[in-house]
Structure formats: C-alpha cells, structure tokens
Amino acid sequence: xGLKTNSNxxxxxxxxxxxxxxEDYLVYDYEIPAAEVETKTGLYKxxxxxxxxxxxxxxxxxxxxxxxxxxxxxxxxxxxCYYYNREAxxxxxxxxxxxxxxxxxxxxxxxxxxxxxxxxxEISKEARKA
Numbered sequence: 001x002g003l004k005t006n007s008n009x010x011x012x013x014x015x016x017x018x019x020x021x022x023e024d025y026l027v028y029d030y031e032i033p034a035a036e037v038e039t040k041t042g043l044y045k046x047x048x049x050x051x052x053x054x055x056x057x058x059x060x061x062x063x064x065x066x067x068x069x070x071x072x073x074x075x076x077x078x079x080x081c082y083y084y085n086r087e088a089x090x091x092x093x094x095x096x097x098x099x100x101x102x103x104x105x106x107x108x109x110x111x112x113x114x115x116x117x118x119x120x121x122e123i124s125k126e127a128r129k130a
Contacts, residue, residue: 013095014118015040018079022047025077041126047076048127067120068113080116088112 026032026046037043055070071080082088088111093103095115106114 010096011122013097014122015043017091017095018047018119018123019043021079021081022076025079026050029077041129044123044126047079048123050076051123063124064117064120067124068116071116071119079119082112082115088115091115 023037023043026037026043027034030046030050032046035042037046051067051070054075055066055073059066059069061069072083074080074084082091088108089103089106092098092106092111092115093100095118096103103111
C-alpha cells in the first residue's frame with residue numbers, strides 16, 4: 001500500500017485521532033468553549049494557538065522542530081502520549097490504514113517522528129488559512 005499521507009481517508013483518520021486525544025483536554029483544561037473546537041478549523045486553530053503561546057513564538061528554532069519538542073513534552077494531555085505510553089507504530093498504522101506488516105517497517109522512533117510531522121503539518125496548514 002505504501003505511505004499515503006495525503007489520502008482523504010488518512011487525513012480523516014488523522015483528524016479523528018487529533019480530536020479524540022485533544023478535544024476534552026482543550027475544553028476542560030484550557031477552558032476553550034466546546035463550540036470553538038467542534039470544527040476541524042476551530043480544533044486545529046486552538047491547538048496551534050496553544051502551541052504558539054506555550055512554546056512556539058519565543059523559540060528561535062524552525063517551527064516544525066519547536067512543535068516536535070513541544071509534543072515530546074506531552075503537551076495537550078493524551079494527543080502526544082505515543083511518546084510515553086502508546087505505541088506510535090500502531091497509532092500511525094491505524095491512521096494510514098496499513099496492515100501490521102506494512103506498519104512494522106517503522107521503528108517506534110520513526111513512527112513518532114512521522115506522526116508528529118503529520119499532526120504539525122495539518123494543524124499548521126489549517127491554522128494559517130485564516
């Protein structure tokens with residue numbers, strides 16, 4: 001099957017993944033009104049804004065590198081827990097709809113890196129549309 005990070009289904013899976021692991025945290029811990037994170041644009045903009053406030057704006061590193069460092073600090077509750085207690089290979093394989101054999105080509109480190117990149121790419125792209 002190969003890496004299909006731009007397929008509509010993979011991007012839909014990624015959105016569902018981001019929403020599942022961040023929406024409650026945004027609403028309850030950051031007190032962002034639920035109505036603001038009901039749409040993909042609202043959800044992604046909220047996450048991007050928090051990243052910029054917590055880590056991004058003052059950091060002199062390239063933004064994607066800063067985002068990865070922020071994610072590795074387990075930002076936003078469960079979204080980035082694949083660095084800590086979930087298996088990034090399984091999460092990425094599910095998002096990309098890969099078989100176990102296809103997903104097994106990634107090491108945990110590679111899967112963490114790719115998953116963080118995909119999350120960053122989608123969030124930053126959507127947040128910059130406005």
